[in-house]
Amino acid sequence: MKTIAPNYYTKFHCIADKCRHSCCIGWEIDIDEDTLDFYQSIGGDFGNKLHENIENDGESAHFSLVGKEERCPFLKENGLCEMILTLGEDALCDICREHPRFYHVLSDRDEVGLGLCCEEAARLILSWEGDTVLAVIDDDGEDTTPTAWEETLFSLRKHLFVLLQDRKKPIHERAEEMLAFCHAEFPNKTPAEWRDIFLSLEQLDPAWRETLESLGASQNVPLSDLEKPFENLLLYFVYRHTAEAADEKDFSARVSFAYLGYHIIRLLCATKKAQTGVCAFHELSELARRYSSEIEYSEENTEALLHLLR
Ligand code: SF4
Structure with missing residues (x-):
């Protein structure tokens, strides 16, 4: 199975604290099951903060948003992510890890791209100077x-x-x-x-x-x-x-x-x-x-x- 992406895709890097319209503000972030299990296993002060800031109705779980701005509780005032600073990038839930990427699953390929709602993705996509070409960025060798x-x-x-x-x-x-x-x-x-x-x-x-x-x-x-x-x-x-x-x-x-x-x-x-x-x-x-x-x-x-x- 191949993974296809536009040729600008691999140039994307989140600009984190330099972002003026952070995706950590104003969006409800659902936590996938595996990550929720992992979060539930964390102890200590950070574990307590984590447990207190997750709303779970038994069917889905998400971070409670804070204040009028609806900020993620782990977004620090300086724009950095407390989750990454404390537990490392591997601790992010799927949505936080994947944003702003989107996927389409087709029979012989996964197609991936960057969503324009992210200001850095928008800048990268719209300022791309060369041709836009769809390229294979991964291939596990299995042909379908x-x-x-x-x-x-x-x-x-x-x-x-x-x-x-x-x-x-x-x-x-x-x-x-x-x-x-x-x-x-x-x-x-x-x-x-x-x-x-x-x-x-x-x-x-x-x-x-x-x-x-x-x-x-x-x-x-x-x-x-x-x-x-x-x-x-x-x-x-x-x-x-x-x-x-x-x-x-x-x-x-x-x-x-x-x-x-x-x-x-x-x-x-x-x-x-x-x-x-x-x-x-x-x-x-x-x-x-x-x-x-x-x-x-x-x-x-x-x-x-x-x-x-x-
Ligand atoms: S909107 Fe884009 S650049 Fe801004 S914090 Fe989110 S992923 Fe990073």
């Missing part, structure tokens, strides 16, 4: 065969990767070609209509509502200095969201979903530039991180938008 549909999926996706990286054309043209190639019908809505749709979804951070409310005015502001980051963004969405497609129709809907992410983030960047005269790379990266946290990391929101696009 993909299903007929998976063969089709790999070939469709391969074509999209070539099409989206044809830099002779502007990225908006490549994005339109992607939709046409997949016979994906993207709804013809104004920015204000998209704003209302997104405002009707579940929101985690009140700042996202404010960002969405600004959406609308400025579709045609040029963003030519952000062509490559937008290309990287589209490739990320395509890689992340098409692997789970059940058939060609579902693949098209997921390609529309990828386009939607690109389209909304582009509109938000255009609005920013119209308001302030500039939309710098770090602003695009932050808008993409927020979009990902609010949409990709909410099953409810992803499903609602996929439903609309189907």
Whole structure:
């Protein structure tokens, strides 16, 4: 079985105490069973702290979050993790160890990637300068065969990767070609209509509502200095969201979903530039991180938008 990842994947390192939007704040962290057993075996003062800060209803366990900010109880004021400092990295539960990685398990491979909701992953993905290539990063030597549909999926996706990286054309043209190639019908809505749709979804951070409310005015502001980051963004969405497609129709809907992410983030960047005269790379990266946290990391929101696009 092979493990496949985009070629930037192995360059990722968590920036820990330098992170401004730590994943240890505001997210409920479920503890897997093996790690829970291990935590229950820890004694001493740290063991007591550990036991007091785990909520367990018998079906699932998670760390109790602290204060209005909802911080992990082991996140120190200096941004470092008390669990790692006391017990070492091996003591982390699966979610803490794996974040921001995502996985798709297919017949002949595991596909892994980095989620855009992590600010360092967003910076790395969007600033990647070379081609984005899917590479084998691990292989246990056991060959298995993909299903007929998976063969089709790999070939469709391969074509999209070539099409989206044809830099002779502007990225908006490549994005339109992607939709046409997949016979994906993207709804013809104004920015204000998209704003209302997104405002009707579940929101985690009140700042996202404010960002969405600004959406609308400025579709045609040029963003030519952000062509490559937008290309990287589209490739990320395509890689992340098409692997789970059940058939060609579902693949098209997921390609529309990828386009939607690109389209909304582009509109938000255009609005920013119209308001302030500039939309710098770090602003695009932050808008993409927020979009990902609010949409990709909410099953409810992803499903609602996929439903609309189907
Ligand atoms: S969001 Fe990313 S960079 Fe920040 S603490 Fe989490 S994994 Fe590290």
